[in-house]
Amino acid sequence: MNSNINIDPMIPVPAHIRKIVWETEDTFTLLLEPDNGGSGFHFSPGQFNMLYAFGIGESAISISSDPSKKDNIAHTIHRVGSVTSVLSQLEKGDVIGLRGPFGNGWPVEKAKGKDVCIVTGGIGLAPLRPVLYSIFNNRKEYGKIFLLYGARSPLDLLYRVELEKWGKMKDVTVQVIVDRCDSSWKGHIGVVTKLFSYIKLDTANTIAMICGPEIMMKFTIQELSQRGVPLEQVYISMERNMKCGIGLCGHCQCGPKFVCKDGPVFALPQVSQFLEKKEI
Amino acid sequence: MEKRDLSEILRHHPFVSDLSDHHLHILISCVSNVRFIEGSYIFHEGEEAEKFYLLREGKVALEIHSGEKGAIRVQTIGEGEVLGWSWIVSPYKWHYDACVIDDVRALAFDGKCLRTKCEADHDFGYEMIKRFSQVLEQNLKAARYQVMDVYGR
Numbered sequence: 001m002n003s004n005i006n007i008d009p010m011i012p013v014p015a016h017i018r019k020i021v022w023e024t025e026d027t028f029t030l031l032l033e034p035d036n037g038g039s040g041f042h043f044s045p046g047q048f049n050m051l052y053a054f055g056i057g058e059s060a061i062s063i064s065s066d067p068s069k070k071d072n073i074a075h076t077i078h079r080v081g082s083v084t085s086v087l088s089q090l091e092k093g094d095v096i097g098l099r100g101p102f103g104n105g106w107p108v109e110k111a112k113g114k115d116v117c118i119v120t121g122g123i124g125l126a127p128l129r130p131v132l133y134s135i136f137n138n139r140k141e142y143g144k145i146f147l148l149y150g151a152r153s154p155l156d157l158l159y160r161v162e163l164e165k166w167g168k169m170k171d172v173t174v175q176v177i178v179d180r181c182d183s184s185w186k187g188h189i190g191v192v193t194k195l196f197s198y199i200k201l202d203t204a205n206t207i208a209m210i211c212g213p214e215i216m217m218k219f220t221i222q223e224l225s226q227r228g229v230p231l232e233q234v235y236i237s238m239e240r241n242m243k244c245g246i247g248l249c250g251h252c253q254c255g256p257k258f259v260c261k262d263g264p265v266f267a268l269p270q271v272s273q274f275l276e277k278k279e280i
Numbered sequence: 281m282e283k284r285d286l287s288e289i290l291r292h293h294p295f296v297s298d299l300s301d302h303h304l305h306i307l308i309s310c311v312s313n314v315r316f317i318e319g320s321y322i323f324h325e326g327e328e329a330e331k332f333y334l335l336r337e338g339k340v341a342l343e344i345h346s347g348e349k350g351a352i353r354v355q356t357i358g359e360g361e362v363l364g365w366s367w368i369v370s371p372y373k374w375h376y377d378a379c380v381i382d383d384v385r386a387l388a389f390d391g392k393c394l395r396t397k398c399e400a401d402h403d404f405g406y407e408m409i410k411r412f413s414q415v416l417e418q419n420l421k422a423a424r425y426q427v428m429d430v431y432g433r
Binding site: 121122123150151152156179180181182183185186187188189190191193194197198212213215216219 | 341343350352353358360361379421422426431432
């Protein structure tokens, strides 16, 4: 953990909502400023915070902002349960509790000098957006960048303006695909793994980062494996029921790993044996 | 277009690039070069599936018409991919409409001609079955994955 806004990781600090951006009908981004100074908040791409809706409960939410910008810490949230429903009803100026950041991060240092292939689906783009910011802030240190992104429908795509902007950057390929749509959509339709047909990977020199529903990650891993990407170069972000954030409560245990403390990002060989087991 | 040129084009298409020269020559005997403009339809549901296509450029959306919901697009086929498998599966009818959403350049293969060649040369027929089984398997996996609605709640 890299907590630097609170000495006790179990005690939330108050954080003001500075801005709310609705990304889709049921997904929104909160920009937060912790009361004890956002400028002192450091995080690695891939880490998460526990956001506390007072009187309701906490939810583990990945940080989705640029790690180099400390003033507003963004969290993109899918409204799916009681905590996220309450968070979705808050307004600018309201206060929530914040603990974190927790967990490890994506291998942005290890990826230097290599091509990076990011494969993501749905809300899974949120924890990978800081990776893209980090790469773009240090562009010369990375090779080609591929972003393959799947969503349920065109209306469910996150960060649409940024996707368009990133797609126009040199040596950056952005491919988007949706499961369903009407005739106004001119992009790809199908599953995210189909997008591998439209890119050429230098498999030996590529670091792959995957985040999305577990079934999507499973298919993506199969595809990367078939294309010859060594599995030790594949990283995934796991989602489990995170509660304490520091590996004490055991709610997020996955085999011998605590997803909140040892993850949420894992090199595939660390967890591949557990992905196939129904009980885990 | 010269058959020699078509052979060169086929050699670069991922679907058939590793075919033997002999089998490639059989394919070439049933091929033509085609173009379709955006907004046109390559085939419609229920029509006889007389061809399959290897896309060299452009994009096609497969549509199902569902009454009051209108056309639902279920899949796109792009450069380097195969459009159509019904030519090899009885009763040889299309199951979807194929709408061109980006101008298409493709190689069209005469299904009836190829079925005759497959019957006459079972090695060639087996090659075709192996390749189209992969297309069907990919489509089946994709369809199951989409049905799961993995990005939903």
